[in-house]
Amino acid sequence: MKDVETAEKYVGRPIDRLDGAAKTTGEARFAAEYPFPGLAHAALVHAAIPRGRVTAVDDAAARAVPGVIDVLTHENAPAMKPARKLSMMDLSSMVSGTSVNYLATDEVHWNGQPMAVVVAETPEAARYAASLVRLTYQELPARVDFAAEEPNAVPQKSSMISEAKADKGDAIAALAAAPASVDLRFTTPPHSHNAIEPHATIAMWDGDRLTVHEGAQSLAWMRRHLALRFGVPEQGIRMLAPFVGGGFGGKGSVWAGTLLAVLAARATGRPVRLALTREGVYHTVGGRTPSTQRVALGARADGTMTALIHTSVSRIGRVGGGPESITAASRHLYAAENIHLRQNIVELDLLPNTFMRAPGESIGTFGLESAVDELAWELGMDPIELRRRNEPERDPVSGVPFAHRMLREAYELGAERFGWSERVPEAGAMRDGRWLVGMGVATAYHPSMHMAAHVAVRLSADGGVVVRCAFHEMGMGAATAQAQIAADELGVPLEAVRVEYGDTDLPPGPMAGGSVQTASVAASLIEACGKLKRSVHALARRAPGSPLRGRRLEELTARDGGLHHAGGGETYAQILARAGRAHLEAEAKAGTLGFMVRMLRDRRRYVKAASGVHFCEVRVDRDTGEVRVSRWLGVFDVGRVINAKTVASQLRGGIVMGIGLALTEETLVDHRTGRVVNASLADYHVPVHADVPHIDVHCLDDPDPTMPLGLVGVGEVGITGVGAAVANAVRHATGKRVLDLPITLDKLL
Missing domain, CATH: 3.30.365.10 (Aldehyde oxidase/xanthine dehydrogenase, molybdopterin binding domain)
Structure with missing residues (x-):
């Protein structure tokens, strides 16, 4: 069709990042920066042996610290379900950082494994109390020397x-x-991973509904993983990651900090923030x-x-x-x-x-x-x-x-x-x-x-465009790139495009890994924009007095905020106003099965x-x-x-x-x-x-x-x-x- 041959106005140009001002002024909020009433803070207690069992827990001194709410160990923590085994039929299984069912077992699998969580009113109290928890071990033979x-x-x-x-x-x-x-x-x-933003999670339960703020590279798969681990409907979990302070793969999996923040929030009935120390990243996040x-x-x-x-x-x-x-x-x-x-x-x-x-x-x-x-x-x-x-x-x-x-x-x-x-x-x-x-x-x-992505595009009567997809922004300018593509596909000014991302309430996007995200989202975005242009054309070609009346879509070009041909055209705002429509929407869905078939x-x-x-x-x-x-x-x-x-x-x-x-x-x-x-x-x-x-x-x-x-x-x-x-x-x-x-x-x- 001629309309997909739109002259590129924005693609290829060195456009400044749309989120640049928010990040440089401090307006952008990262995972650990959201305030909640009654927010509690969690700190981890790490194992000090490479392999064995915990035979005794002494948490009396920790519980005596002012402000401590609870100390969770394998002796008193609510149960999680174990992680599922890797399966290409369920790609969310790829984001299990480990198979350990944290705090449901006394087993130690590596030196640094989280074996307890302290929840307190302040991060200082939580960290200090965690340092006072004493674990006694039965140590087992371990293999830790790669060269040997x-x-x-x-x-x-x-x-x-x-x-x-x-x-x-x-x-x-x-x-x-x-x-x-x-x-x-x-x-x-x-x-080891050393993103500028260490891993952090804020988790809040409301009955069986869960809200999680998380620096994440794989929102959709992480949400499914949490639903399986905590036995709640996937649709009842909302994960938000509008800004991620660096990922590089380390934030593509679900690690102990995320699971234990959610577990602690459920156990205490309080919203809980668990922000890993830099040392905590080395001990709990793979590299x-x-x-x-x-x-x-x-x-x-x-x-x-x-x-x-x-x-x-x-x-x-x-x-x-x-x-x-x-x-x-x-x-x-x-x-x-x-x-x-x-x-x-x-x-x-x-x-x-x-x-x-x-x-x-x-x-x-x-x-x-x-x-x-x-x-x-x-x-x-x-x-x-x-x-x-x-x-x-x-x-x-x-x-x-x-x-x-x-x-x-x-x-x-x-x-x-x-x-x-x-x-x-x-x-x-x-x-x-x-x-x-x-x-x-x-x-x-x-x-x-490229992988599966679901993208929705809305065109409003004022000529504005909203692109919606739960993809991830880790500093690479993902939202800016997709806005450029949408602007060229629909022939609208870049400033008319708004991109919503980083929220599982949006249509699911791909994992930001394997260098696949931009192509994956772009494929569905282009398809959605094509559907939207066909819908606009269908309204225009039937409207009395429209310069597009009777024109085939193949004769038209998307530019100047509308559909045009050599003899004239109309803006999207004019077409929608003539039809009495406040907006039009189009979606493109790409499923996992189609991705697998295409890849093979x-x-x-x-x-x-x-x-x-x-x-x-x-x-x-x-x-x-x-x-x-x-x-x-x-x-x-x-x-x-x-x-x-x-x-x-x-x-x-x-x-x-x-x-x-x-x-x-x-x-x-x-x-x-x-x-x-x-x-x-x-x-x-x-x-x-x-x-x-x-x-x-x-x-x-x-x-x-x-x-x-x-x-x-x-x-x-x-x-x-x-x-x-x-x-x-x-x-x-x-x-x-x-x-x-x-x-x-x-x-x-």
């Missing part, structure tokens, strides 16, 4: 979401016969698994890859966690003649791991792209040229076509903009005073898809992914080994860019997080007790402004024809390849190949 347990790893099972193995030809024989080869072992440590990886590459003298072997070991918890797709990028990036991929897992008595920005790919690309760079050194070949020679025309493993792939163009443009030709090939040859200068490059890759169909037809190239310059102090990232360029193929400003911001954020992965971040676990020993931002080091250079981001902005509006997804691709780009630049500066993250001074001296 690695030999006990077992093959990971493939699933609809993650394929754990792949074979093409005989990679082992090809590696042995290759004229040139590298065979490397990489390790990456655990990582990224550690990994060991073997990457072996074989090639002919001209660089043509004859063998690619990538195997991994990661961890899950005894009571939850999911395997990560560490070898996923190795399926798709290089046209190796023989490929062997395997993922293995080991089960430990630790807090289960969970989603963390680009789970699997972020650390898997460190191994793969570092190995490719080392192969280039072995061959005496430019690392960009090596990648170009092995760029596949079709997917190397499945043989299906790529839906969209412009890596050659990204490398060419990036090399020109970064000044790659000025790179001296020899290691350690580029210097600036006491600094050794190195330049590194690595490929970024993350799969793309598309997987057989295409490989869909966002991709890109990182160019990194580092400076390494020749005496101290201090590493400074001094320059960065990322060139990305992420399909259509909806908002140039927020897309660049998302990609920069991923790169900054990747610099932390490369140089500073590491969760330290005591191998005797299973305790996280650096559970604070004083000891767990995330990048600060002084660690991050200006980051130049460029997007090719070429639509993927198989995706809604041609957009692919940008939330996660930015972090993939970053660790390798830094390591490759350090290799060039110093001649040393660092195989174990983070790249700290001791590994370079």
